Amino acid sequence: MLPTLSHPATLPLRRIVQGNNPREYFDPDEMAELEEGLRAADGVVQPIIVRPIPGSDLYEIVVGERRWRAAKNVFGDDYDMPVVVRALNDAAAEAFAVIENHYRAAMSHAEEAKAAQRQLLRHKGNKEEAAARLGWKPELLERRLALLTCTQAVLSALTRRQIQLGHAELLAGVPPDKQDSVLAAIVERQVPVAVLKAQLGRFARRLADAIFDTAQCANCQHNSARQSGLFDESLGDGFCQHPTHYDELTLQAVQAKADGLRDHYPVVRIVKASDGFTPLPVAEDGALGVGPQQYGACKGCASFGCAVSALPGSYGEVTASLCFDGTCNSQMVAAWHKVRVEGQRQGSAKPAGSGGKGIGKSTPHRLGKASSKAAPQPTNHTPQRVVEHRIAQWRKWAAKDLMVQPERNRRVMIALARSGHAGDVRMAEFGQAARRISGPWVVEGRDFGRILPDADAIDTQHLDRLMLAVTASAAFGLNLQDLEALLNYLDVDERRHFTWDSQFLELFTMSELEALAGEVGLRARMGSGFKVARGKKKSEFIAALLKVPGFTYEGTVPAVMCYPRRQPSAKPGVEEGAEAQEPHGPAGQETDVGPPHAEATEHTALAA
DSSP states (O other): OOOOOOOOEEEEGGGEEOOOOSOOOOOHHHHHHHHHHHHHHTSOOSOEEEEEOTTSSOEEEEEOHHHHHHHHHHHOTTOEEEEEEOOOOHHHHHHHHHHHHHHSSOOOHHHHHHHHHHHHHHTTTOHHHHHHHHTOOHHHHHHHHHGGGSOHHHHHHHHTTSSOHHHHHHHTTSOHHHHHHHHHHHHHHTOOHHHHHHHHHHHOEEGGGOSSOGGGGTTOTTBHHHHHHHOSSOOOSSEESOHHHHHHHHHHHHHHHHHHTTTTOSEEEEEOGGGOOOOOBOBSSSTTBOOHHHHHHHTTSTTEEEEEEOSTTSTTOEEEEEESOHHHHHHHHHHHHHHHHHHHHTTOSSOSOOOOOOTTOSSOSSOOOOOSSSOOOOOOOOOHHHHHHHHHHHHHHHHHHHHHOHHHHHHHHHHHHHTTOGGGOOHHHHHHHHHHHHOSOOOOOSOHHHHHHHHHTSOGGGHHHHHHHHHHHGGGTSOHHHHHHHHHHHTOOHHHHOOOOHHHHTTSOHHHHHHHHHHHTHHHHHTTHHHHHHTSOHHHHHHHHTTOTTOOOTTOOOGGGOOOOOOTTSOTTBOTTSOBOOOOOSTTOOSOOOOOOHHHHHHOOOOO
16 A cells, blocks of 8 residues: 655745656647646646655655646746655655556556556566556556567657557567668558558468467567457467568478488478479389389489478478489480380380389499380489498408408509509508507608618518508508509409498488388388388388398398499400490599499399
């Protein structure tokens, strides 16, 4: 309860000063009317409320600044102003001022909003106590506080009666960086509240169409549902009035969906309106079909994938089984069309060859001659991450074989020296091997004079093995073309080195794993269980692929891990029959790998 005021008294106007009045604006027309009333009454009838200022003979206005201003203008500073003197603290003084102003000449809603905010701070965020102090219902406090989402310019316009409360209520849901520009148009063109409401509705976003979790929008100041619960003027329920933020959340949801697909496809592309993107579907049959064999290979291709829409009206929609290499796709479609036409001419409704091929099939990207008896050899691009793993494994395999083929080891060193490739010897890899052979002696270093005594101290029994290791370390320095030549010279057998494990399979996406399983016979061995395993998480799918009963893992090597075979008389990069391969890239990369000849078929088991 507020304390009872003391009896009226008078004070000269010169001893009364302004206080912390929540009212910021005094309408000139209303003030003129008040001054006329004071003249007619020959003085102020209703006392103002003041409080003493400690340490002086002055008093501060708590309630009645409008009357004080008018009396000064009409009667001067010597006028004896009727007052009620009351000792009040700051919180009580402001509460008195708000209550008085609320029930007299109305404060603007913006002024009430700021006063409500100050009371809320004084009451440590307790809205019920703040509302009680102001003599308001909690609902009124909420409505006034909601106006504080307006910019200062909007609040000032509301205070000065340049806009109506309905304008401010609608603008409260508009992003702050847009409010002032909208306000300027409202004031300049005198836009009615109803027209503003219709215009804002055209830019709002329907929350029902959102692909993100709208639970976060429940208490957002830009949610029209919150506005409709507080204000008389709103867009109604179910709209976001912050289209920029809505679009940001939408794109985040699209990105999250795309990220979740990266374990499934080699290529996951987010398609925006500015991309001019046209999807290129790839399928077994139909007008743009590539045939069963080639489609199996396509699933393991680095250019196979899906698109996630970031286009209005289809946000988050996924278009799967797409090819992102238009040139290759058109060649494959043309080749399969030719096979079907020739098959029809010979009375064959379905050309031979329906088994899927796998990841990185080492056939170069060019079409073989079409046959009415069989489809062209399927081709695809090996994913770069698999290429890098494969080359790293080839280097290890070549190094191991160099350690167990002493005579060829020496001949390789001669070839390195004669071709100017002695610099391909790798110090780090040699050092690791040397420590395993002869113990922890220092081998790294650039100072030949300091290293020479260490080398001279090596036990003679280790010299032959260390010399083998010198040549073997060069396998880690050769470029890709020379590495392939070395693998052919050593006749490296992939079956002796390759191991099936989760680390290898983790290199592949789900579509690539599907193609790989089809190539080596895992899919056929699993039968109906393959579809069940394919529908699980990637880690569970891999685990299932590694424990298929009856499948012979040892000695079964995927084509992607096989190096290209060459005839001993052929030049590097030229296949038997003098047909040139497509060129290889620098070490660690490739354009295409030439097809293995019959020997590769012996080294690669495609079925259990």
